[in-house]
Amino acid sequence: MNVAEETLFVVVATPDPLPATIDRSRWPAHVTIGGNFAVLAEGETLLPTIVQVALEDIAAFTVSLGGLDYFGDAGRLPVLLAPHESLSRMHNTLADGLVSAPGFRPAEPAYWRHGYRAHLTLAENVELREGDELHIERVALLSLTGSKALRRCQWMLPATLAARPLVP
Structure with a gap:
């Protein structure tokens, strides 16, 4: 499997949509749902459906940021x-679905399933601190290519679960 074909899932803590291309040294504020992982090329077409299933019964929500840690x-x-x-x-739910994707391989298996700890990455341009609140409204699937992240799909979470259906 070619490690260069990794895909990163992120939950974005902003009402603004992600741009099509992101400089990875300047990630916007985001909470990671599924860290770097690879799938075979034939598995890539399954990813949007797998992510969408993970979003079922999830409405927009607010998360209070906790303490500082290092990953x-x-x-x-x-x-x-x-x-x-x-x-x-x-x-x-994402982890459950990804096991069916051909060639699924997490780059750091220790941070999946029981090792998962939701976190906001503090990139240089992110000015948030412990106790701040983020309103999570969007989920995006991105592929990582060198210093760039390319948006593959993006979903907006409904304000309430009554606001179904979820459409990419």
Whole structure:
């Protein structure tokens, strides 16, 4: 499997849609649902449906940002924990669905399932701190290509569950 073909799922804490291309050194504020993972090329077409299933019965919500922690290589990536039942539920449903995608391989298996900890990555341009609240309204599927993230799909969560159906 070609590791260069990774896809990253993020929950974005802004009412604004993600641009088609993002400079990975300037990630907008986001909470990770499913960290970097790879699938075989034939599995890519399944990803939007797998993500959409993970969004079923999830309405927009507000998360209070928790304490500072460090993730990534050698624990150098600063994050704020973002504990919320909806984030955990989306992650678990996503993880359940991805096992059916051909060639699914998480880059860091320790951060999946029981190791998942919802977090907001503190990129240089993100000015949030512990105790701040984020209103989560959007979910996006992005592919990572070098220093860029390319938006593949983006969904807006309904304000309430009565506002169904969810359409990409």
